[in-house]
Amino acid sequence: MADPDGNVARAVKLETATISDALDRLGIVGQCYGIKGRDPDFRMAGRAFTMRCGPNSTPPGTVGDYIDDVPEGAVVVIDNHGRTDATIWGDILTEIAHRRRLAGTVIDGVSRDVHLCRTLGYPIFSLDHWMRTGKDRVQVEEMNCVVAIGGARVGPGDILVGDPDGVIVIPHEHEEAVLAAAEEIEAAEDSIRAAVRGGMRLDEARRQFKYHSLQTRKDAE
Template structure:
């Protein structure tokens, strides 16, 4: 478990709430079509980023970076959305789990899904398929800005994933995003409580200004 206060704040909320906060602040942080390989997967941590590309001739390596990732961090791999070759499998899953990493996020696909499910190690990607990335994919750079599902991820940004997908909170805006998300979470809680007490939903939403929660602030 991370002792990073803002990672803990992010992890305590759902990605849907953080998504609404990002919309309010005009920040693109929703990672489109990136989903957990199991709906029970949940993770939060800071990004260790990696950019991949097609293999050269002779081919480069897919990387032996895993031992350089700090405990509690998220491995974030930009493979350009490629779905014909994997970039993550069982050896990486085993080592990442043993080293207590928070999870892995891939703009691309993974394989050996059975192991990540049995270990409970969160992997979020565009899908899974068995064909190796060896001699097809290579690492171009690490700890650089990358693109994950249309969202920019820089080293040190907070990533949070759950059953609804993955969001990224840029480090430069994390206080504002988290404060907005916590406000939205609290207001939605008051709406639920009012409805449990017998109030009509439309009345509760009007009273607590539900329809303005995600409105872009200027």
């Protein structure tokens, strides 16, 4: 997926913890609660290709025929309503997604065949992993729609960032404000670390670079 404004490239340089503080400052909920990498070293950033799933109908629907339509560099975002008794992603999808150079997959639910995503280094973030198939249990209901992932709203084209701390979403309409705030917070924290390494007391460095107000709501300052 193209990055004409360079915002995905900006986002990939930031930690989710820093972006989380920026979201708090702006009063935006973007932290995807409970969503974790299937490998603790997984990192990703890209724009969302969203879908919402539900219980299977009769005759049964499908869970994976969309994958060839996902653009390179996108993050597959699957809202399975937190369902953990049946998977929605497995090794065939992992192999194709990796070959197509997708940025990663985020699931409000579970995945399986974890060995392959770890072997390939393909980032999958989900609530958990388990082996029971979703075939004839789960189906895709809608694509390119607004979904909920770990309590956070995700729209098509929103930026998602994942790292060892979890997954965060940057809403498209607030990208510039969130990224600018996160970059400011990162610069302040880097300055604190540099000052302490140079011999300054931590409390003094925090006062000097306004550490305690970095994530304070703007309208509260």
